[in-house]
Amino acid sequence: MPIRINGTEADLPADARVSLLDLLRETLNLHGTKKGCNQxxxxxxxxxxxxxxxxxxxxxxxxxxxxxxxTIEGLAGEHGLHPLQQAFIDHDGFQCGYCTPGQICSAIGMASELKRGVPSHVTGDLTTGQIALTREELAERMSGNLCRCGAHNGIVDAITEVYAKDLA
Incomplete structure (x- = not known):
């Protein structure tokens, strides 16, 4: 079976050592996904x-x-940007923008985890059936996405605007 990227089928590389990141960037020219530390x-x-x-x-x-x-390129729909993409713009959730695609994809995945009730290291009460998106919970869940420019407050505000009402 081929791999499907943003709704379009693509061939897998012949070399089994090619990372998904390199396939996206170097073969499919989807440069929104960034190569940062490569670790x-x-x-x-x-x-x-x-x-x-x-x-x-x-x-x-x-x-x-x-x-x-x-990928970040596949989030926008026929009616415009994904709500989180728009919230990042509205809240200045980026400065240089390098981490932004990863931050947005991670936040969307994080919201899905919360809806499914997947706990994090800081989740307190697991018996309530739903996990509130507190600042502490958000910081823990997004800790794998680094922003070196200082746009952290805008990132948190954007994610909170889009997801806190759905998850509280």
């Missing part, structure tokens, strides 16, 4: 696989045969 520590390369967030620099493309990959 899985910064989150700049975060994409969604079947709705779950992964760091694509540590993933071999061949592992995702038959799976659905969504």
């Amino acid at each position: 899985g520590a910064c989150g700049a390369c975060t994409v969604l696989v079947d709705g779950e967030r992964i760091v694509s620099c540590l993933a071999l493309a061949i592992q995702y045969d038959g799976r659905d990959i969504t």
Whole structure:
């Protein structure tokens, strides 16, 4: 089965050592997903696989045969930007913008985890059935995505605007 990226089928690389990140950037010319540390520590390369967030620099493309990959380019729909993309603009959730695609994909994956009741290290009460998106919970869940410019407050405000009402 081919890999599906942003709704379009693509061939897997012949070389089984090619990372998903390199397939996206070098073969498919999807440059929104960034290569930061290339060690899985910064989150700049975060994409969604079947709705779950992964760091694509540590993933071999061949592992995702038959799976659905969504990059930052695949989030906007026919009616415009994804609500989180718009919130990042509205709240100045970026300065240089390098981490922004990974931050947005990670936040979308994080919201899905919260809705499914997946706890984090700081989740207090697991018996309520739903986890509130507190600042502490948000900071813990987004800790794998680094912003070195100082846009942290705008990032938190954007994510909170879009997801706090749905998850509280």
